[in-house]
Amino acid sequence: MKIHLTFTAAFSFLMSFLLSAWVTYVNLGLTETFMQSWMTAFANAWPAAFVVAFSAAPPIRLMVMRLFSKEQK
Known part of the structure; x- marks a missing residue:
């Protein structure tokens, strides 16, 4: 369980971090507010990504x- 929890935290962090950057860039471009918008999107995405990944990984595996x-x- 400890491995599943740690892997899920690391994987969901990386995916949320990168994908929120990409989606923010696609929607806004490199504006003055890019970093703030990205960090807000990431802060909202990571908890949801963690819950989904933690719940979905066992049946998908x-x-x-x-x-x-x-x-x-």
Whole structure:
């Protein structure tokens, strides 16, 4: 459980950080308010991304494992 929690925190942090930057850039461009808008978007996105990743990872992992186990038969 500790590994799942740590991995989810690190992965959701990186994905939220990068994707919020990208979406902010696409929507606003490099404006004077880019950094503030990006950090606001990131602060809103990371908790949601963490909850979704933490909840969705186990069933997705199971589906992938089943998919690959069928492939190898």
